[in-house]
Structure formats: C-alpha cells, structure tokens
Amino acid sequence: MTAPTPRTHIRFRLNDREVREEAVAASDTLLDFLRLEKRLTGSKEGCAEGDCGACTVLVGRLVGGDLVYEPVNACIRFLASLDGCHVVTIEHLRGANGALHPVQKAMVEHHGSQCGFCTPGIVMALYALWMRVPNPTRREVEVALQGNLCRCTGYRPIIDAAMSVEADGEDFLAAERDAVTAELLAWREGARVEVSRDGSRAILPGDVDDLAAVLEAEPEARVIAGATDVGLWVTKHLRALPVAVFIGHLEGLKEIEESDAAVRIGSGVTYAEAEGAMGAAFPHLAPYFERIAGWQVRSMGTIGGNIANGSPIGDMPPVLIAMGATITLRKSAARREIALEDFFVDYGKQDRAPGEFVEAITVPKTGGLHAAYKVSKRRDEDISTVAAGVYVRVEDGQITAARIAYGGMAAVPKRAMAAEAALVGQPFGAAAFEAAARALAGEFTPLSDMRASAEYRMRVAQNLLRRFWIEQGTDGEAAA
Numbered sequence: 410m411t412a413p414t415p416r417t418h419i420r421f422r423l424n425d426r427e428v429r430e431e432a433v434a435a436s437d438t439l440l441d442f443l444r445l446e447k448r449l450t451g452s453k454e455g456c457a458e459g460d461c462g463a464c465t466v467l468v469g470r471l472v473g474g475d476l477v478y479e480p481v482n483a484c485i486r487f488l489a490s491l492d493g494c495h496v497v498t499i500e501h502l503r504g505a506n507g508a509l510h511p512v513q514k515a516m517v518e519h520h521g522s523q524c525g526f527c528t529p530g531i532v533m534a535l536y537a538l539w540m541r542v543p544n545p546t547r548r549e550v551e552v553a554l555q556g557n558l559c560r561c562t563g564y565r566p567i568i569d570a571a572m573s574v575e576a577d578g579e580d581f582l583a584a585e586r587d588a589v590t591a592e593l594l595a596w597r598e599g600a601r602v603e604v605s606r607d608g609s610r611a612i613l614p615g616d617v618d619d620l621a622a623v624l625e626a627e628p629e630a631r632v633i634a635g636a637t638d639v640g641l642w643v644t645k646h647l648r649a650l651p652v653a654v655f656i657g658h659l660e661g662l663k664e665i666e667e668s669d670a671a672v673r674i675g676s677g678v679t680y681a682e683a684e685g686a687m688g689a690a691f692p693h694l695a696p697y698f699e700r701i702a703g704w705q706v707r708s709m710g711t712i713g714g715n716i717a718n719g720s721p722i723g724d725m726p727p728v729l730i731a732m733g734a735t736i737t738l739r740k741s742a743a744r745r746e747i748a749l750e751d752f753f754v755d756y757g758k759q760d761r762a763p764g765e766f767v768e769a770i771t772v773p774k775t776g777g778l779h780a781a782y783k784v785s786k787r788r789d790e791d792i793s794t795v796a797a798g799v800y801v802r803v804e805d806g807q808i809t810a811a812r813i814a815y816g817g818m819a820a821v822p823k824r825a826m827a828a829e830a831a832l833v834g835q836p837f838g839a840a841a842f843e844a845a846a847r848a849l850a851g852e853f854t855p856l857s858d859m860r861a862s863a864e865y866r867m868r869v870a871q872n873l874l875r876r877f878w879i880e881q882g883t884d885g886e887a888a889a
Contacts, residue, residue: 415601419492419613422589423447424501433489434609435631435653436643440464440483443498451499451529452483455558457644459485459637459706460790462557465530467537469495469582469589470658471597476590478582479681479708480537482556485640486709487633489604489611490655493596495589497582499529502536504577511577512536512570519570523561531557534704535571540582547572555789556703612654617661620766623654625741628763630654634677635709637702638718662713662768671774676713676767683712690774697728697781703790716752717767719759719821722793726753726822728781730814731798734772740765756820777802777810778881782873786860793817794861795869799877803837813845815870817860818853827852828874842878846871 418431443449443466455463459482468491469478478497504510509517512535522528531554538545538553545553550571559567601623602613612630614620624630630652633639642648656662662677665686672690674683680701688695701707701724715723716736726749734749740762749770752760761767780799785791796816802809811832813825828845835841855866 415603416598417603419489419602419604420596421491421493422495422592424496424498427592430488431604432606433604433611434606435487435489435611435633435650436609437488437606438484438640438644439466439486439488439491439496442488443483449498449500453526453529454484455526457484458641459556459702459709460558461527462530462534462703462705463527465533465557465705466499467497467533469497469593471590471593472663474590474594476586476593478537478540480534480556480705481709482640482705484644485636487611487636487640487653487655489602489613489653490633490636490657492602492613493593493658495593497533499533501581502532503581505579508577510536510581511574512539514577515570515574516567519566519573521562521567521570527557527559527562531559531567535567535574537704538571539574540580543574543576545571552699553704555699556705558790609650610652612652613658614654614656617659617768620654620656620659621739621741624764624766627652627654632656632717632766634711634714635679635706637706637710638714638720657709657711669774671771673769673771674712675769676717677711678713679709679711680707687772691732691772691779693779693781694728697724697783700724700783700785700788706790712770713767716749716770717759717761719753719757721756721819721821722796722817723822724783724793724796724816727796727814727816728798729770729772730822730824731781731800731812732772732779733775733800733812734770736767737769737771738765739768744768746771750814750822750824753821753823775800775802778877780877780880782876784869784873792860795866795873797870797873799874801832801837801877801881806837808832808835808837808841811845813874815853818855818866818870823853825849825852825870837882839875839878839882842874842882846874849874 418429420429453463455461464483465480466483467478468481502510599615601615604611614623632654634657662675664675666673684698715725730750778801782797784795798814800812811829813828816822827848831845831848855863857863
C-alpha cells in the first residue's frame with residue numbers, strides 16, 4: 410500500500426480563524442509567530458525558557474474525540490507542533506457581550522496587576538484552571554500558578570482574585586467548543602506533514618509506524634515531543650535544527666495501560682497526562698509530580714523525553730530506576746526492552762542506535778516501601794540539585810531488597826549499589842540507613858557547579874536516606 414503524499418503545510422486555528430503556513434522552520438517558535446507575524450503582542454517574552462509564564466497561551470487539542478485546552482509556554486513551543494490544534498491568546502479572551510472575562514474582572518477588582526507585564530500569562534493560566542475547576546481550593550490555585558512569575562504585584566492579590574472568580578454567563582470557549590471540535594476532527598487525515606524554511610525541515614509523522622519509517626530514513630533527525638529541553642537549545646544557545654521530527658501529536662505514543670503487575674505509559678505521555686494514573690498506582694509519586702516544573706511545562710514535557718535526552722539531572726529517571734522501570738526501544742519494526750538504568754551509558758551517551766526511539770516505559774508494581782525526593786533552590790519551577798528514588802522491601806523485620814538511585818550526583822542517573830548492599834540483609838532500623846548513607850561517599854564523586862557544591866550534594870544525598878528511615882521506620886510499623 411502506497412503511503413499518502415505528505416501535506417506541505419501546517420494548519421491550526423488561531424483564536425477565531427484558520428491559519429495555514431508552508432514556510433516553517435523546525436526552530437520557529439509560537440511566540441515569535443504571534444508577536445512578529447500576527448502582531449498579537451499581549452503574550453510577552455520574559456525568560457525565553459519556559460520559566461516565567463509571561464508568554465502563556467492555551468492550546469486546545471483533540472484527546473480521543475474530546476477537545477482539551479492546556480496552558481503552554483509559547484516561547485519554547487515550536488510552531489510546527491501546532492498542526493491540528495486551537496491556539497487561544499489573551500486577545501481572544503472575553504466575557505459576555507465583549508466585556509471583561511470573569512478572570513480578568515477578578516484580577517482588576519482585587520488589584521492583581523501592577524506593571525502588567527506578567528498579567529496576560531497569569532490570566533491565561535488562571536483561565537485554564539477555571540475551565541477545569543470552577544471553584545478551586547487555594548492549593549489548586551497555587552499549583553496552577555507555579556509556572557508564572559510575578560515580580561511586583563505579589564501573589565496574595567492574585568490568589569484572592571483566583572479564589573473569587575464568578576461565572577458571568579456562558580464561557581466563550583464552551584460556546585465555541587462544538588464548532589472547533591468539528592473543525593479539528595475534519596482536519597484529521599493521518600498523513601505525514603513536512604514543512605521547511607531556509608534549509609530547516611520539520612516532519613510530523615502520520616502515526617507511530619510512520620515515525621519508525623521517518624527515523625529509519627532520517628536517523629540523525631532530532632526527535633521533539635514537548636520541546637521543554639530542545640526549546641532552550643534554540644532560544645538560549647541559538648542552535649540550529651536542520652531536521653526535526655515532532656511526535657507530540659501521536660496518539661499511539663500517548664497510551665496508558667495498567668495491569669495488576671505494572672503501569673505502561675507511552676513515551677509521548679506528558680507529565681500532566683501521567684500524574685493521575687501514576688499517582689493513583691504509586692501514591693509516593695503524587696506530590697513528586699507537583700515538584701516538576703510548572704503547569705505549562707508539565708502540559709508540554711513528556712516522561713519519555715525526560716528519559717531520552719539523557720540529562721543527569723532529569724527529575725523522573727532516578728525515581729523510575731529505583732522502581733525497577735524498563736523501557737521499550739523501537740527501530741523500524743524491531744523492539745527491545747532494557748532496564749532503564751542500562752539506558753544511560755555516559756554523559757550525553759545513551760544505549761540507543763541511530764533511528765531507534767523510546768516507545769514506552771513500563772513501571773512494575775513491586776509493593777514494598779517507596780519514596781521520591783527532589784531538592785532544588787526553589788521549591789517550585791526549578792531544576793533538581795539532587796533527585797532520589799528509594800525502594801526497600803522488608804520481610805520479618807529484615808531488609809530483603811533495596812534499590813536506590815540519584816540524579817545530580819554523577820554524569821548519568823545512577824544506582825547507589827554500595828548503599829543498597831549496606832541495607833540488604835540488615836535489620837530494618839536506623840543503623841542500616843546510617844551505614845548506607847556513609848557508603849555513598851565511596852561510590853559518588855559529585856561536581857560543584859552553579860546549583861550546589863560537591864559537599865552539599867553529598868550531604869543532601871546522605872540525608873535523604875536518613876529522611877527515608879524517619880518517614881518510613883516508626884517502630885517498623887510501615888514495613889509490616
């Protein structure tokens with residue numbers, strides 16, 4: 410069967426009209442397109458790295474047959490990835506009869522803006538929350554604002570505004586939802602999309618099998634899911650993207666399957682999509698997910714991408730290694746499964762052949778005692794200084810198995826084998842964890858950098874094991 414001819418333009422809905430673009434480079438960002446091409450300057454550029462939220466817009470996409478809107482950072486969202494989506498900017502936000510939207514009105518009434526630079530992004534984040542949770546708790550508001558920085562107003566009036574939003578007639582996006590959904594559904598065709606500009610190409614495969622075919626033909630192409638890492642290569646390091654393959658739209662990589670033995674998630678599943686299922690199956694992960702970046706980044710970034718980029722300070726690999734996770738690698742029609750810890754070979758080097766990609770992650774349900782820790786300079790919206798995953802199985806008061814992994818302590822996410830050996834076979838008690846903490850000094854040589862000194866990292870890593878005992882070891886009851 411002959412593959413469909415690739416479409417040579419992207420199309421998406423921008424506010425209330427269709428946009429078609431043929432001349433698109435892989436590195437073109439949504440924010441530049443909005444501000445420079447469409448003169449929609451309400452979305453601001455602050456940090457250009459997805460950290461401040463001033464550029465927040467909503468992107469609506471079809472999940473199954475439903476239209477779901479998520480807040481994203483336009484500064485690191487690549488234009489090509491928006492094919493088949495609905496982009497909503499602050500200029501489109503409105504209330505009944507063209508008046509202020511209830512979120513905007515609440516911000517005015519509670520003095521939630523001073524200089525106003527950050528306000529459009531804050532309003533869009535709060536609007537995304539309000540659509541999902543009309544009467545949020547204070548904690549839900551705080552989590553929704555994790556990705557929005559305000560330097561002058563202060564968060565108290567902003568939170569007051571968010572807590573006081575009152576509906577004022579039918580929401581405008583709700584009124585448009587059926588028409589937008591029908592439009593996006595009509596655009597679905599399953600064909601590959603290829604666009605280019607100035608020697609830079611962007612490819613959107615039609616499905617996962619087509620992705621395998623694309624990477625077989627273009628083994629050196631850069632695979633991009635959420636762009637929360639690669640986006641900074643472009644905005645901060647001015648790196649070129651000669652050929653990029655975008656996969657965030659592939660539903661075949663967004664499946665979450667749960668059995669009695671494990672949870673299997675596709676590599677294209679975002680943090681926001683995974684946190685419900687993963688938090689329910691593994692309760693220790695629920696608070697950990699809230700420590701990963703902000704809502705906008707969690708809506709874009711994927712767990713598969715966090716693994717595939719091989720970063721030594723990625724949030725998820727240490728935790729998943731401690732849980733005994735495996736990954737499925739695919740090249741063409743061939744697949745192989747390896748332990749996640751074996752994927753990381755050295756700094757910047759992974760066990761992945763040219764043209765091979767991460768297809769899924771499988772996390773076994775092992776029982777036992779688990780913990781996930783992250784230490785960073787800021788509690789919210791920050792990169793890990795040290796991340797740790799700890800798993801211990803206890804039988805009849807004895808530690809029979811242990812898996813401990815750290816990020817930020819070596820050139821790759823790495824298991825603490827000596828610490829594990831110090832635990833296994835010992836009574837479940839403070840002495841065993843003290844011995845494990847001491848063992849870390851002999852197997853890790855962390856670096857000093859702008860985030861922390863080597864001494865600080867070592868002390869933190871040791872203290873996290875002591876913390877695990879304090880949290881889990883009360884009279885041995887938790888291990889019974």
